[in-house]
Amino acid sequence: MAAAAGALLPGDGIVIAGKLYSGVALTLDTCLLPHESAHCSPSRAHGLSARTEQQLRNRMCEMIQSAGILLRLPQVAMATAQILFHRFFYCKSFVRHCAETVAMACLQLASKIEEEPRRVRDVLNVFQHLKDAAGDRRRGPMLLDDGYVSRKSNVIKAERRVLKELGFCVHVKHPHKVIVMYLQVVECEKNTRLLQMAWNYMNDSLRTDVFLRFRAETIACACIFLSARVLQIPLPDQPPWFLLFGASEQDLIEISCCILRLYTLQCESLAALLQQVEEMRSILDAQYNTSKQAGLVSTTETPTAGFSPASKAGGFPSKVANLIYATSCGVLVFHMFLSQEEASESPHLSRAHLSQSSRRSLTCLCFRRSRSVSSPSPGRTKSHRHRQRERERARKKPYSSNRR
Numbered sequence: 001m002a003a004a005a006g007a008l009l010p011g012d013g014i015v016i017a018g019k020l021y022s023g024v025a026l027t028l029d030t031c032l033l034p035h036e037s038a039h040c041s042p043s044r045a046h047g048l049s050a051r052t053e054q055q056l057r058n059r060m061c062e063m064i065q066s067a068g069i070l071l072r073l074p075q076v077a078m079a080t081a082q083i084l085f086h087r088f089f090y091c092k093s094f095v096r097h098c099a100e101t102v103a104m105a106c107l108q109l110a111s112k113i114e115e116e117p118r119r120v121r122d123v124l125n126v127f128q129h130l131k132d133a134a135g136d137r138r139r140g141p142m143l144l145d146d147g148y149v150s151r152k153s154n155v156i157k158a159e160r161r162v163l164k165e166l167g168f169c170v171h172v173k174h175p176h177k178v179i180v181m182y183l184q185v186v187e188c189e190k191n192t193r194l195l196q197m198a199w200n201y202m203n204d205s206l207r208t209d210v211f212l213r214f215r216a217e218t219i220a221c222a223c224i225f226l227s228a229r230v231l232q233i234p235l236p237d238q239p240p241w242f243l244l245f246g247a248s249e250q251d252l253i254e255i256s257c258c259i260l261r262l263y264t265l266q267c268e269s270l271a272a273l274l275q276q277v278e279e280m281r282s283i284l285d286a287q288y289n290t291s292k293q294a295g296l297v298s299t300t301e302t303p304t305a306g307f308s309p310a311s312k313a314g315g316f317p318s319k320v321a322n323l324i325y326a327t328s329c330g331v332l333v334f335h336m337f338l339s340q341e342e343a344s345e346s347p348h349l350s351r352a353h354l355s356q357s358s359r360r361s362l363t364c365l366c367f368r369r370s371r372s373v374s375s376p377s378p379g380r381t382k383s384h385r386h387r388q389r390e391r392e393r394a395r396k397k398p399y400s401s402n403r404r
Helices: 050-070 075-088 099-113 120-134 146-165 176-185 192-207 216-231 241-245 249-263 270-293 340-345 384-396
Strands: 007-009 013-016 019-021 323-328 331-337 361-365
Touching: 050 075, 050 099, 050 120, 050 192, 050 270, 075 099, 075 146, 075 176, 075 192, 099 120, 099 146, 120 146, 176 192, 176 216, 176 241, 192 216, 192 249, 216 241, 216 249
Parallel strands: none
Antiparallel strands: 007 013, 013 019, 323 331, 331 361
16 A cells, blocks of 8 residues: 555655656755865866866856846845856856856846846846956947847857756755854854854855855854854854754864965956966867867867757758747747748649749648637637627617617
């Protein structure tokens, strides 16, 4: 009876009606980065140094924070955008994807996740303003030219790529409320200096990858631990207070070192970092072309991974140059624009089967759902306007004439 209803076996799956099915684990632990993956990111595999990658993460997260402030986003949305940025670039390489475009896409996606949506145009203008301010240039909003259309399209494609690479797992647990709750447990919530410093350390830790390696509760304990050490505030140690929240002293020390290392990092300019990425991309492209000429790489492979996958070979036929879907009142209309040569090649769409006025276009009208596909019923031959006039005429008649 228990097997028929379904039983969960640890590590095996679910048994239903005597058959074993794989189980589904819905937990945030799968979002944590394995320890071995933290030192072999795709960017380092493409030749980018660890220092350059760390500086790129730092500068782009700083840019996301500044853009979020100008867009008047809540701090939770900016934190979500920075964590999504870190997650994406542990799946993909800085060499193959534009860091600025991905940063804009993550901020746009995070604004939707936290229910504070912003327009793509506003995000583009804010990032352009930050770049101009860094270069001591004063320019107005972006012009609606081809360059703007191209950048907007790239941001939308990058947003879809981020969702695809993360498997649509965009939930982020933030330690903002956890810090306040933990300070209440240790009876230090009235110490505003300790609370503010722990909050600041937590916001600065978003520029590192600690949110990908540790739980939010452990990071909250580390921020309180570091703030108490700096302010020389004693916390309970018999037993240690962080053991109550499932954290270890080794993890707290490692997180604290990552945060403090952030302040000693000598950051280069963003232009210099992007120049190093561009040089590494040129080297990889040259290696790819050399391998391609030697026949070691398939000619169908591309060296640069774009934001939109290429069309499959067995997709839509090439004879359909443009396909437009339009819905109106439950009616689906397809417009297929064909050239004269393509229409002559297709036997079922030849010139003999098309009228003179529709040789270049063919419109197929599908019936409404309420009607039969074969032929409309005889009782529904009246037009909608005719039936509407009849209803209006019946409403205008006096009540006595309508009574039987």
